[in-house]
Amino acid sequence: MIIGQAFAWVVDPTNYGGPDGVQARLWEHVWISLLAVLIASVIAVPIGYLIGHTGRARGLAIALSGGIRALPTLGVLTLFGLLLGVNLQAPLLALVILAVPSVLAGAYAGIESVEPVTVDAARAQGMTGWQILTRVEIPLGLPLLIGGIRAAVLQVVATATLAAYVGAGGLGGYVFLGLKTQDYAMMLGASILVIALAIAFEIVFSVLQRAVVPAGVAERSTRRHPGSRERTRTPLPEGTPS
Amino acid sequence: MNWVLSNLDTIWDDTVAHLAVAVPPIIISFLLSIPIGWLVVRLRRPGASRVSSGLGGAVVTVAGLLYAVPSLPLFIALPGIIGTGLQDPVNVVVGLTLYGLALMVRSTVDGLGSVDAATTSAATAMGYSGAQRFFRVDLPLAGPVLLAGLRVVAVSTISLTTVGAVLGIQSLGSLFTDGIGRNIPEEIVSGIVTVLVLAIVIDGLLVLLGRAVMPWTRKDTTAKRRARRVLQAAEATS
Numbered sequence: 179m180i181i182g183q184a185f186a187w188v189v190d191p192t193n194y195g196g197p198d199g200v201q202a203r204l205w206e207h208v209w210i211s212l213l214a215v216l217i218a219s220v221i222a223v224p225i226g227y228l229i230g231h232t233g234r235a236r237g238l239a240i241a242l243s244g245g246i247r248a249l250p251t252l253g254v255l256t257l258f259g260l261l262l263g264v265n266l267q268a269p270l271l272a273l274v275i276l277a278v279p280s281v282l283a284g285a286y287a288g289i290e291s292v293e294p295v296t297v298d299a300a301r302a303q304g305m306t307g308w309q310i311l312t313r314v315e316i317p318l319g320l321p322l323l324i325g326g327i328r329a330a331v332l333q334v335v336a337t338a339t340l341a342a343y344v345g346a347g348g349l350g351g352y353v354f355l356g357l358k359t360q361d362y363a364m365m366l367g368a369s370i371l372v373i374a375l376a377i378a379f380e381i382v383f384s385v386l387q388r389a390v391v392p393a394g395v396a397e398r399s400t401r402r403h404p405g406s407r408e409r410t411r412t413p414l415p416e417g418t419p420s
Numbered sequence: 421m422n423w424v425l426s427n428l429d430t431i432w433d434d435t436v437a438h439l440a441v442a443v444p445p446i447i448i449s450f451l452l453s454i455p456i457g458w459l460v461v462r463l464r465r466p467g468a469s470r471v472s473s474g475l476g477g478a479v480v481t482v483a484g485l486l487y488a489v490p491s492l493p494l495f496i497a498l499p500g501i502i503g504t505g506l507q508d509p510v511n512v513v514v515g516l517t518l519y520g521l522a523l524m525v526r527s528t529v530d531g532l533g534s535v536d537a538a539t540t541s542a543a544t545a546m547g548y549s550g551a552q553r554f555f556r557v558d559l560p561l562a563g564p565v566l567l568a569g570l571r572v573v574a575v576s577t578i579s580l581t582t583v584g585a586v587l588g589i590q591s592l593g594s595l596f597t598d599g600i601g602r603n604i605p606e607e608i609v610s611g612i613v614t615v616l617v618l619a620i621v622i623d624g625l626l627v628l629l630g631r632a633v634m635p636w637t638r639k640d641t642t643a644k645r646r647a648r649r650v651l652q653a654a655e656a657t658s
Contacts, residue, residue, distance in 0.1 A: 256600040
């Protein structure tokens with residue numbers, strides 16, 4: 179059974195050690211993915227907060243996060259690979275670009291989801307604009323920001339697999355080596371590892387997303403009884419398949 | 421630009437191959453999501469047993485986890501599960517249908533679940549049978565939410581279809597793999613542009629289709645737009 183052979187490849191200890199071993203490649207995959215999302219966050223979070231807080235350029239944030247779905251990741255990767263040469267910077271830059279819209283949408287939607295009444299109340303208490311942003315809007319918007327980062331991480335973990343096509347390492351390297359040498363068990367084994375990695379990230383981030391809900395909000399939502407007003411739907415930055 | 425003009429037939433062939441792979445998953449996942457969404461809403465209706473609503477919740481959770489699965493590994497794993505060849509377009513069709521379902525089931529559940537209970541009671545009181553009520557009341561009212569979901573599915577499916585090219589399955593993605601192999605940036609750019617144009621065209625067609633089958637939403641959007649304008653005016657003057 180081919181699936182059995184693939185799992186045998188995954189657990190085979192001879193595949194693990196060394197610079198081309200599963201351990202090194204897995205680490206490389208995680209490292210490049212998280213680095214790309216980190217860089218994207220440094221760029222996108224302040225911009226998203228600015229858009230959310232001022233309410234300006236809203237359309238840009240929405241168009242960007244919608245448009246990213248249509249942009250073929252393989253096209254971006256190959257174009258960067260061709261223009262910048264086959265090295266690590268090209269795929270990293272492509273991954274950052276692909277991660278920015280999700281993070282931006284999360285940061286923006288987080289601020290946007292805060293009810294105007296809450297912001298007014300904060301202002302009435304004498305808070306300055308900066309205080310409203312840092313003490314009210316950011317904490318309340320944190321779950322949606324984490325949601326955006328979660329979508330970005332999924333996108334990047336998936337795309338990093340494809341990035342091996344233009345010379346980046348990571349688990350995708352096994353996929354394309356297997357494709358060249360007709361070693362389907364290796365391709366499938368590596369695919370199983372990528373899927374497991376993506377689902378592990380998904381679980382970690384969904385736990386994190388719940389953990390950052392401010393205590394006051396969490397308490398209020400558990401106390402809600404049947405018949406009370408349904409929570410208003412916030413534009414949650416959903417992940418799309420990547 | 422020269423490359424594009426002298427290779428229009430290649431782009432056309434790839435576009436046709438692309439649509440042949442991308443369109444069936446969009447239609448199949450839409451059609452399948454309606455009975456699944458109906459079932460989930462039924463399982464989770466108020467007063468249902470714990471087991472039943474748990475089962476309904478499980479369907480939504482599984483669908484949600486599915487889109488966490490990266491596409492290339494899925495396209496590689498599917499032949500091992502359904503027994504097709506690695507370069508068979510059927511893999512991509514099945515994989516994209518699964519992704520479509522993952523997004524669409526959620527929309528149908530949201531859409532059908534948002535129908536006001538008073539409305540369905542009124543329909544029942546007027547003598548509609550279960551099936552009549554579903555097709556004439558629930559489904560049309562859920563329509564705008566279904567359309568929103570379908571648009572997301574269509575656009576992401578068209579973009580994802582290109583991934584199959586690295587395994588040798590022809591699509592507009594072949595322009596990317598060929599372009600990097602032969603060092604022609606124009607070829608890659610033309611592939612990206614064609615995918616974007618295709619996504620915009622299909623999205624536009626879906627919007628028009630939505631207006632044709634749900635004429636009442638046209639009125640609704642103008643009402644909404646007016647409301648938005650009123651709000652913005654109030655905001656500006658305050």
